[in-house]
Amino acid sequence: MSEAPAIQADGLSRRFGDVLAVDDLTLTVPRRCIYGFLGPNGSGKSTTIRMLCGLLMPSAGSARVLGLPVPDEAEGLRRRVGYMTQRFSLYEDLSIRENLAFLARIFGLGRREIDQRLRRQMDRFELSSMARRTAGSLSGGQKQRLALAAATLHEPELLFLDEPTSAVDPESRRRFWEHLFELVDEGATVLVSTHFMDEAERCHRLAILDQGRLVADGRPDDLMRDVPAAVVEVECAEPQRARRLLLEDRAVLHIAQLGMRLHALLQPEVDGPEQRLAGRLRDAGIDAGTRLIRASLEDVFVMATTPDGRGGAAP
Amino acid sequence: MKRSLVRIAAVAAKEFRHLSRDRLSGAMILGIPLVMTLLFGYAINTDVRDLPAAVADQAGTTASRALAAGVEASGVVRIVDRVPDAAALERRLADGGIVVGLYIPADFEHRLADGRPVGQLLVDGSDPVVQNAARALTQAPLPALLDRVRPGAAGAEPAGGALAVRAYYNPERRSPVFIVPGLCGVILTLTMVLFTAVAIVRERERGNLELLITTPVGSLELMVGKILPYVVVGYLQASLILAIGVVLFDLPVRGSLVDFYGGAGVFVLSILTLGLLISTLAATQFQAFQMTFMSFLPQLLLSGFMFPFDGMPRGAQLLAELFPLTHFLRIVRGVVLRDADLMLMADDVWPLLAFFVVVMALATARFRKRLD
Numbered sequence A: 001m002s003e004a005p006a007i008q009a010d011g012l013s014r015r016f017g018d019v020l021a022v023d024d025l026t027l028t029v030p031r032r033c034i035y036g037f038l039g040p041n042g043s044g045k046s047t048t049i050r051m052l053c054g055l056l057m058p059s060a061g062s063a064r065v066l067g068l069p070v071p072d073e074a075e076g077l078r079r080r081v082g083y084m085t086q087r088f089s090l091y092e093d094l095s096i097r098e099n100l101a102f103l104a105r106i107f108g109l110g111r112r113e114i115d116q117r118l119r120r121q122m123d124r125f126e127l128s129s130m131a132r133r134t135a136g137s138l139s140g141g142q143k144q145r146l147a148l149a150a151a152t153l154h155e156p157e158l159l160f161l162d163e164p165t166s167a168v169d170p171e172s173r174r175r176f177w178e179h180l181f182e183l184v185d186e187g188a189t190v191l192v193s194t195h196f197m198d199e200a201e202r203c204h205r206l207a208i209l210d211q212g213r214l215v216a217d218g219r220p221d222d223l224m225r226d227v228p229a230a231v232v233e234v235e236c237a238e239p240q241r242a243r244r245l246l247l248e249d250r251a252v253l254h255i256a257q258l259g260m261r262l263h264a265l266l267q268p269e270v271d272g273p274e275q276r277l278a279g280r281l282r283d284a285g286i287d288a289g290t291r292l293i294r295a296s297l298e299d300v301f302v303m304a305t306t307p308d309g310r311g312g313a314a315p
Numbered sequence B: 001m002k003r004s005l006v007r008i009a010a011v012a013a014k015e016f017r018h019l020s021r022d023r024l025s026g027a028m029i030l031g032i033p034l035v036m037t038l039l040f041g042y043a044i045n046t047d048v049r050d051l052p053a054a055v056a057d058q059a060g061t062t063a064s065r066a067l068a069a070g071v072e073a074s075g076v077v078r079i080v081d082r083v084p085d086a087a088a089l090e091r092r093l094a095d096g097g098i099v100v101g102l103y104i105p106a107d108f109e110h111r112l113a114d115g116r117p118v119g120q121l122l123v124d125g126s127d128p129v130v131q132n133a134a135r136a137l138t139q140a141p142l143p144a145l146l147d148r149v150r151p152g153a154a155g156a157e158p159a160g161g162a163l164a165v166r167a168y169y170n171p172e173r174r175s176p177v178f179i180v181p182g183l184c185g186v187i188l189t190l191t192m193v194l195f196t197a198v199a200i201v202r203e204r205e206r207g208n209l210e211l212l213i214t215t216p217v218g219s220l221e222l223m224v225g226k227i228l229p230y231v232v233v234g235y236l237q238a239s240l241i242l243a244i245g246v247v248l249f250d251l252p253v254r255g256s257l258v259d260f261y262g263g264a265g266v267f268v269l270s271i272l273t274l275g276l277l278i279s280t281l282a283a284t285q286f287q288a289f290q291m292t293f294m295s296f297l298p299q300l301l302l303s304g305f306m307f308p309f310d311g312m313p314r315g316a317q318l319l320a321e322l323f324p325l326t327h328f329l330r331i332v333r334g335v336v337l338r339d340a341d342l343m344l345m346a347d348d349v350w351p352l353l354a355f356f357v358v359v360m361a362l363a364t365a366r367f368r369k370r371l372d
């Protein structure tokens, strides 16, 4: 018998009144990988995670987590799954140590085990020096480290992390991710939602959500390679005017300004996209250097989440 | 099973920590019983004393003067004026200078001999409490007073009148003695429900619930763990109220403390589950407070604390039988004032146990480990 995937969702949907928060989501998360959820605010990341944890009833569709159907068998999964909520959900009036000790007892760790496990978690997440401080007095990043320590306390097979690093500084974020890879090495599966492209790029697999729908998924490298657009970088003296000018071209799908440079996405069937843009700008009297570059994950995200690909461009 | 107990203990310990770190809760635990007991004991006094009164004594005999003195000696009235006739009494009543007028007609001695009413009390009846007090005066042991003046004269007076107000358990009819034990139930009802009504709503509002329900803790374990610390708090409050009663109001504790604490324990458990149920129904802490007061008011009014239970219409009595407070009032008054045996009050113990079991089951069933 082959091992069931960590998560298998089929047509998972959730409606809140008129809002379809998650719309017919079908995806498979293999074991022992980091699976990323990338999507703008309100795209349904948290709602999906909550359904997979058995906290919300799906309006339609079904899901299996570690081979068990949720929400029916969610109770049986409690010890095998860890969940770090988007909003800090530990007790602000308890100290770091008390919070962790409480959860350790709830998860049924033995008395001696608790001491040792607490010390290890606090070491790992650099909390030892503030063990007696109340959670409410911690900074945003320290809170997130505590929350991750709490979510991994019982060594779950599957870890749901809902925007775990939104308030963490870059150095701590790097260590945080190293730690996630360690967990995967030890056999865990991690599903993490994020707004950060650099984090998304580190995932083994990635799902891009938009308005509750799955708009792209796959390995980050494949997504970047297969992006349905040509990416041209433009360097010129008057980027604002150049941007307006280039958007008049129907082949241009999206342009973002990065300092003095422009980052343009064009329809992939266009021949010689960089010459085409350079020519247009020259005709308008703007001196510009253009070059074709490799698509980034940001480009994948833009292409996946803007309906016409033109990303709010002026008509 | 053992794991379950460990989880309950973990929840209870956590709840205790919250409680010990929340100054407001701490202040409420000790402050509410203290303030309410003192308020009710000292200020809210249903004993009517020193009502301003006037006498119109048209007989002017030794016996009639003794009657007036006897009425004043009851302590209920204080004679502030003497007027010539009934009309003057009425005028004084109307202008509010007095609330009671004693009219003794000229043929007082004849009436006394005949056994007819010897005089008339004119009472400002706008306050029923005052009216009742004055009515009680007409049955007060006047014959005994008159007896002292003129032995044998009281023979004509119906003996039943003197007995009507004779009080067995509070002969001096001091109200704190009657109120404090009941107050114990009222205060516990208010504070216990207030504490547990926010127990789950607060976790929901602060976002803790989303984490808690993804742990293996069971609904019943959570419910039991949440109320355990408050049983201790309830005992603390009950002891405090009893102590205040004994020290400040000379409350006689006639029954055994074991019975008192036994009854209080069952009562506290039952009332805590009411708070839990509210907590599973309310969406916000504010709603929980509103529901707490909505459930508190009918209990306060119908339990027999404010008004005598026997005087209420049948429907209200039946409703009141559902309230834990109603039963606890009987238990606590019985144990403290009459030395009643808790075992003999089973009729009031089992409704509390039934309430505990039913409401606990309801609360546990209402609580879903879900967000929707």
Ligand SMILES: Nc1ncnc2c1ncn2[C@@H]1O[C@H](COP(=O)(O)OP(=O)(O)OP(=O)(O)O)[C@@H](O)[C@H]1O
Pocket (backbone or CB within 6 Å): A016, A019, A020, A021, A039, A040, A041, A042, A043, A044, A045, A046, A047, A048, A086
């Ligand atoms: N309990 C709820 N009641 C009503 N609407 C809800 C509820 N939870 C989520 N929604 C709606 O569902 C949609 C998806 O919300 P969700 O929180 O899943 O988004 P998200 O991708 O996690 O966003 P973010 O990046 O801001 O965290 C939003 O439109 C939101 O308003």
Ligand SMILES: [Mg+2]
Pocket (backbone or CB within 6 Å): A045, A046, A047, A086, A162
């Ligand atoms: Mg979210």
